[in-house]
Amino acid sequence: MRLLIIGAPGAGKGTQASSIAEHYGIPAISTGDTFRANIKGGTELGKKVKAIMDAGDLVPDVVTDEIVVDRLGQSDAAEGFLLDGYPRNLHQVEALDGYLSANGLALDAVVSLEVDPELLTARLLKRAQIEGRADDNEETIRNRMDVYTSQTAPLIDHYRQAGLLVPVDGVGEISDVRDRIFSALDARA
Numbered sequence: 590m591r592l593l594i595i596g597a598p599g600a601g602k603g604t605q606a607s608s609i610a611e612h613y614g615i616p617a618i619s620t621g622d623t624f625r626a627n628i629k630g631g632t633e634l635g636k637k638v639k640a641i642m643d644a645g646d647l648v649p650d651v652v653t654d655e656i657v658v659d660r661l662g663q664s665d666a667a668e669g670f671l672l673d674g675y676p677r678n679l680h681q682v683e684a685l686d687g688y689l690s691a692n693g694l695a696l697d698a699v700v701s702l703e704v705d706p707e708l709l710t711a712r713l714l715k716r717a718q719i720e721g722r723a724d725d726n727e728e729t730i731r732n733r734m735d736v737y738t739s740q741t742a743p744l745i746d747h748y749r750q751a752g753l754l755v756p757v758d759g760v761g762e763i764s765d766v767r768d769r770i771f772s773a774l775d776a777r778a
């Protein structure tokens with residue numbers, strides 16, 4: 590399976606990605622987690638992206654595309670993968686399409702998690718209390734939502750037109766959302 594999971598900040602992408610990846614025996618590749626690990630490790634990449642992420646802006650495409658293409662070229666992704674948080678704009682869609690077609694590959698489905706904006710903010714503010722992530726504060730969340738609306742939301746129509754979109758209601762218990770994702774993906778198989 591070659592899958593994407595997309596959704597607004599707080600929609601549950603990272604939360605669901607590990608279950609989906611485990612279910613299908615594929616690696617979950619999260620650009621956000623990769624950047625956060627680099628920030629924590631004090632790498633050059635981490636230094637480059639920290640202020641951008643803290644502001645809730647997108648890391649430049651040239652940086653992000655290269656990381657994803659390198660990661661997809663690793664052996665554990667040869668039979669399938671789940672990309673979490675990538676692509677996030679139409680340029681990244683083109684970069685991913687270019688990589689896939691150059692390697693004779695194609696996506697199987699794009700899971701789109703649907704959650705009301707008020708609930709998204711509430712989830713992120715709750716996570717702020719538990720994990721203290723630098724970008725989970727009200728001002729940055731507002732910018733992340735704006736960035737999502739202007740740059741990432743257009744991907745939903747793009748993938749719907751491509752016949753790949755699998756919309757899933759992301760509201761409710763984490764385990765219920767997970768079961769809905771599996772049912773929706775199984776229905777396509």
Ligand code: B4P
Pocket residue numbers: 597598599600601602603604605620621622624641642645646647648649653673674675676677681712713715716724733759760761762763766
């Ligand atoms: P991400 O790491 O992707 O952050 P996110 O959108 O908040 O999603 P995340 O996966 O962490 O949270 P989730 O919705 O699962 O991106 C962070 C930053 O990295 C971006 O702002 C950007 O700067 C940079 N970046 C990443 N990818 C990039 C790219 N491709 N290009 C450029 N820049 C990029 O969960 C949120 C909370 O909701 C959790 O606390 C969770 O427990 C809770 N939750 C989830 N499901 C729930 C449910 N059903 N009920 C109740 N709570 C739930």
